[in-house]
Amino acid sequence: MKIDSIVNGIVLDHIAAGNSLRIYKFLNLDDLECSVAVIRNCRSKKYGRKDVIKIDSIIDMNLDVLGYIDPNITVNIIRDGKIAEKKHLELPERLVNVIKCHNPRCITSIEQEVDHIFKLTDRENIIYRCAYCETKSDKEEIW
Amino acid sequence: MKHLMDINDLTLSQIDQLIATANDIIADKDKYKDVCKGKKLATLFFEPSTRTRLSFEAAMIELGGSILGFSEAQSSSAAKGESVTDTVQTVGCYADIIAMRHPKEGAPLAASKRTTVPIINAGDGGHSHPTQTLADILTIHREKGRLSNMTVGVCGDLKFGRTVHSLINALSRYEGNEYICISPKELVIPDYVKANILEKNKIEYIETTDMEEYMPSLDILYMTRVQRERFFNEADYVRLKDSYILTPDKLKSAKPDLSIMHPLPRVNEISVKVDDDPRACYFKQVVNGKYMRMALILMLLGIEVK
C-alpha cells in the first residue's frame, strides 16, 4: 500500500503523538486482513507532532472508544480516493464495556452479564464514573 | 420516574409531592387503606435488614396491598448461584413493585434493567439508601416546616456514614443550609463529598472535633455511630468514643427547637436519657419512613388518591 493513496478506507488523523499503538491495539487492527499503516511522530501544523493511522478498508469502528482515548482525533472516511466524510470526535457521554469497574464492592464484580457502564460526570476534568457504584475511572486503563 | 435508585433521581417537585402525600396519609389514614388492593410488593433482601424490610412491608399493608419476598440471600435462589438479575426478573413476573436490598453497590440498578416492574433501592452496600433520606427529609419538614435556611450539625462517622452524605446531598438542593461537621479526625467527611457537593454548590461548612462548641447554633443535630472497627487501634477508639456520645448535659446549650436525629439503630451514641427530651426525633424518623415509603409506592405505581 502506498501510504498516501488510499482509495477506500479510513484515516485517523491528529492522534496525539505516541498514542497510535494504543489505538491500534484497542481497535484490534491486528486482526484486519487489509493493510494498515501507523505513522508516528509526523509534523502537524496544529499540534506540533502527531500520529496517523491509515486503514485500507472501511471498517466498523467504535467511535465512542476513540473519542474517549483521544477526543482530538479526526476520522476521515475515504471513498474513491477522496475524503467522503470527516468526523470530529468528542468525549462520549456514556461508555459501555470500554472501561472496567475495579471496585470489589460493585455489582459488576460478581454479575458476569452486567454491562460495565461509565458516565461522563465532569467534562472539564474528563471524569467518568461507574453507573452502578460511582467509582471514578482510571483514565489510563482501558479494557 | 420509573425506579428509585438514588435520592437525586427525584426532582424537588417530586420530593414536595411525596411530602404532601405522606402528610395527607398521616392526616387521613383511612382514605388510603384500600388504595393498593390487589397489588403486591416484593421485598427482596439479599442482605438482612429487618428494620427497613418491615417498614416497606408495613407501608404496603397499610395501603391495602400484599407482600411477598425473602429476608436473606440464604432463603432465596441466590444461594443456589442464580444471578441477581435473573432472580429479580423472575420476581418481576409476580410482583407489581419491588423493594430490593443487596450488599453490592449498584445491584438494584443492574436489576432494574431487566424488569418492567418499578424497583426501589432499599440499600445497596455503602452506596445509596434513598428511602432513609426520604424519612429524614419528611422528619425535618414536619419538625421545622421547611427544608432551607438551617444550620445542620452532622456528628460521628462522617467518613463512612452514607446516610449523612445522602442527607447533605439532598439538603444541598435547598437554599441557605450550612453544615457543622463534627467528627474525630480519622472520620472526617470524604473529599469527594466536599468537592462534589459542598464546594461545588458554594455551601458553607465547618469541620470540628468539638460537639459542644457549635451546639448553640444548631437547628438539627444528626447523630451517627462511631464504630469500633473504623479505628486502627483500640486506644484511639476508647479515647474518642465518649466525645461523640450525646447526653442531656451536652444539650444544655442547645436551641429549644433543636431536632435531634439518628438513622438508627443506635448503640450508645445517644444516651437513653435523651429519649424523653421533646427535641428527640429519632423514633419519629422511623414512623415517617413508613409514610414516605407509602407515598413512594403510590407514586411509582402511578396511583392517585383524591
Ligand SMILES: [Zn+2]
Ligand atoms: Zn462500579
